Amino acid sequence: MTQQFQLQFDFEPDRIADHYIVTESNALIEARTNLDIYEERLIYILASQINPNDTHFRTCFFRVKDIAEKLDLKEKNFYKRIREIIDRLQYKQVIIEDKATNSTLKAQWLSASRYYHGKGTIELEFSQMLGPYLLELKNNFTNYKLWNVLYLKSFYSSKLYRLLKQYLPLGKRKFATLAELKAKLEIEEGKYVLYSHLKNRILLNAQRELEEKTDIRFTIEEIKNGNKVVGVTFHIYPNSRSPRIGLNDEEYIDNESIFSLLERFEINKKTANELLHAYGEDHIRNNIKYVFEKQRNAEIANLSGYIIRAIKENYADAEKVYAPEDETDRTTSIPQLNIRIANNISFYEQCLKEEIKSNQEAKRELTVNLINEIERTNDYRRKRNMRPLSADDLIHSLGREAFNRTS
Numbered sequence: 001m002t003q004q005f006q007l008q009f010d011f012e013p014d015r016i017a018d019h020y021i022v023t024e025s026n027a028l029i030e031a032r033t034n035l036d037i038y039e040e041r042l043i044y045i046l047a048s049q050i051n052p053n054d055t056h057f058r059t060c061f062f063r064v065k066d067i068a069e070k071l072d073l074k075e076k077n078f079y080k081r082i083r084e085i086i087d088r089l090q091y092k093q094v095i096i097e098d099k100a101t102n103s104t105l106k107a108q109w110l111s112a113s114r115y116y117h118g119k120g121t122i123e124l125e126f127s128q129m130l131g132p133y134l135l136e137l138k139n140n141f142t143n144y145k146l147w148n149v150l151y152l153k154s155f156y157s158s159k160l161y162r163l164l165k166q167y168l169p170l171g172k173r174k175f176a177t178l179a180e181l182k183a184k185l186e187i188e189e190g191k192y193v194l195y196s197h198l199k200n201r202i203l204l205n206a207q208r209e210l211e212e213k214t215d216i217r218f219t220i221e222e223i224k225n226g227n228k229v230v231g232v233t234f235h236i237y238p239n240s241r242s243p244r245i246g247l248n249d250e251e252y253i254d255n256e257s258i259f260s261l262l263e264r265f266e267i268n269k270k271t272a273n274e275l276l277h278a279y280g281e282d283h284i285r286n287n288i289k290y291v292f293e294k295q296r297n298a299e300i301a302n303l304s305g306y307i308i309r310a311i312k313e314n315y316a317d318a319e320k321v322y323a324p325e326d327e328t329d330r331t332t333s334i335p336q337l338n339i340r341i342a343n344n345i346s347f348y349e350q351c352l353k354e355e356i357k358s359n360q361e362a363k364r365e366l367t368v369n370l371i372n373e374i375e376r377t378n379d380y381r382r383k384r385n386m387r388p389l390s391a392d393d394l395i396h397s398l399g400r401e402a403f404n405r406t407s
Contacts, residue, residue, distance in 0.1 A: 013061045013062055013063050013066070013121060014049055014060045014061055014062055016045055016048070016062065016066050016067075016070055016146075017048075017146070017256075018145065018146055018147035018150065019145055019146070019147070019264075020048035020049070020145070020146045020264065021048065021143050021144070021145055021146070021264060022044055022047045022048050022143060022144055022145075022146055022149070023047075023050070023052070023134070023137055023141055023142070023143040024047065024133060024134055024137075024141060024142060024143075024162075025132070025133040025134070025137055025140060025141050026140045026141060026142060026166050027096055027097070027098050027099070027100070027133060027140070028094070028096060028130075028133040028134070029142060029162045029163060029165075029166055030097070030163070030184065031094050031095055031096040031097070032094070032095040032186055033092075033094050033159075033186065034092050034093055034094065034095070034186070035089075035092060035109075035155070036155060037152075037153070037154065037155040037158065038071050038073075038085050039085060039088060039089045039092060040149070040155060040158055041070065041071050041149070041150055042067065042071065042085060042086070042089060042124075043089070043109055044146060044149050044150065045062070045067070045070060045146070045150070046060055046124055046126060047126075047134060048146040050134055050135065051263050051264070052136075052263070052264075052266040053263065053266075053268065054135055054136070055135065055136060056128070056131065056135065057111075057125055057126040057128060057130075057131065057134075057135070058125070059123055059124070059125045060123070060124050060125065061121055061122070061123050062121065062122050062124070063120055063121060064078070064079055064082055064120045064121065064122055065078070065120060067082055067122065068081075068082060070150060071085070072151075079120070082122070083115055086113050086115065086122065086124070089109055089110060089113075090108070090110055090113055091108070092108070092109050093106055093107065093108055093109075094106075094107055094108075094109055094130070096133065100140075105129065107127050107129040107130055108127045108129075109126070109127060109130070110124060110125065110126065110127060111125050111126065111127045111128060112124075112125055113125075142162070142165055142166040144162075144165055144215065145215070148161060148165075148213075148214045148215055149161060149162070149214075151213050152209050152210075152213060152214070153209065154202075154205060154206065154209060155186075156185050156187070156202050156205075156206055157205065157206040157209040157210060159184070159185050159186060160185060160203075160206045160210070161206075161210055161214055161216065163184055163185075164210075164216060164218055164234055164236050165216055165236075167234075167236055168216055168236050168238070168395070169338075169342060169395040169396050170236075170342055170345070170346060170396075171235065171236055171237070171339055171342035171343060171346065172233055172234060172235045172236060172346065173233070173234050173236065174223075174231070174232075174233040174234075175231050175232055175233070175234075176223070176230075176231045177230060177231050178195060178198065178229070178230065178231060178232070180231075181198075181231070181232060182198070185202065187202070195228075195229045199220075199229075203220060203232070207219075207220070210239070211239060211241065214239060215238065215239050216236055216237065216238060216239050217236075217237050217238075217239040217241075218234045218235060218236050218237065219234070219235045219237075220232055220233075220234060220235075221233040221234075221235060237335075237339060238335040238338070238339075240327045240335065253285055253288050253289050253292065254285065258272070258276060258281050258284060258285070259272055261285075261288065262275070262284070262307075265288075265304050265307050266304040267304050267307065267308065271308065275308070275311055275312075279311055279312075283311065283314070283316075284311055286316045287307070287310040287311045287314065287315055287316045288307060288310070288311075289316070290310060290315050290316040291306065291307055291310050291315065305392060306390075306392045322385060322386055322387040323384055323385045323386045324386075325386070331376075331377065331380040332377060332380045332381050332384060332386055334377075334389070334393050337373060337374070337377045337389075337393075337394075338393075338394060338395045338396070338399070340373050341370055341373060341374075341394065341395075341396055341398075341399040341402075342395070342396060344366060344369050344370060344373070345366065345396060345398055345399075348362050348363070348365075348366040366398070367398075367401075367402055367405070370398065370399055370402035371402050371405055371406055374389065374394075374399070374402060374403050374406055375406055377389065378406075389403065390403075391403045391404060
């Protein structure tokens with residue numbers, strides 16, 4: 001942790017914004033975190049401070065009252081409560097089973113922490129051993145806005161959100177045994193032995209919370225052996241009904257510095273400088289607002305590329321040309337198109353698994369089906385004066401590959 005600090009704090013502490021993006025490796029999502037709900041919220045507040053171009057963890061400074069607000073601590077002496085949370089967190093260990101390196105990592109969450117008495121400020125830094133799971137991630141990772149995990153009341157809801165979010169492109173996640181599911185949810189041995197207890201106290205509660213507060217929702221399909229439930233399959237969908245989708249987008253975009261804003265969307269400084277010089281700050285902010293407003297419910301594979309194109313082609317003016325998105329219309333909805341694509345891919349994978357068709361035959365049929373789905377959706381969108389689809393609208397790489405064959 002840095003030794004260069006000033007007791008007068010003539011700098012601004014780090015801001016905590018619902019819109020900041022958390023990016024973590026799937027191995028970390030699957031790991032045993034050993035956290036409670038307050039410790040977990042603090043960890044993901046810290047993770048949201050990581051920028052895409054960071055090569056190492058930096059020390060973060062937070063106002064204690066800002067942390068108390070985000071942790072939803074109501075008691076008057078929240079300073080003492082936060083010190084207790086940090087003290088516990090300092091000794092908590094995450095256990096990561098890393099298939100890529102065939103290793104088991106046991107690491108402290110924090111390398112160090114500092115509490116400034118009388119200053120109302122804390123200083124935190126991640127353990128450097130967690131670098132491969134939070135920094136410069138190129139594949140096998142999941143990202144989401146901070147608000148998706150910050151306002152959930154249950155640790156199990158938060159854990160299940162992340163376990164399912166990484167599988168959203170596939171549309172489902174199967175746990176063949178209840179023991180596997182309970183292990184992933186970090187449920188203590190001996191608790192919720194009966195499936196009815198697990199379902200009513202954990203799964204249905206999480207189902208309600210995720211639909212009310214996050215960008216995904218799910219349904220539960222029970223796997224039975226006779227009358228006994230032995231496992232579950234979660235069917236995962238984008239959730240356009242969450243009240244926090246789009247929350248304070250305009251305020252966030254207006255108040256963040258233009259370079260910090262572009263960096264949050266993984267646009268490097270060189271490109272940011274070129275865009276600022278060519279188009280000006282107001283033009284950039286207006287087009288980012290357009291992307292947030294019009295595409296906030298869509299899973300855009302390459303958000304940085306989409307925003308750059310929006311700025312260069314001035315998508316903000318397209319508002320006058322194209323009809324608005326209609327998430328409820330199955331024929332034109334982009335999220336629903338992605339679900340149909342995911343279902344086609346899942347069927348293709350099942351055919352290969354059961355050796356119903358050869359790889360070549362199944363792949364050929366899949367490509368034809370995906371192209372038909374994309375072209376059919378594009379035709380309906382044209383008839384209703386909606387903007388044409390782009391490859392970035394499609395979550396799955398096979399969907400984007402099929403789209404490129406339609407061009």
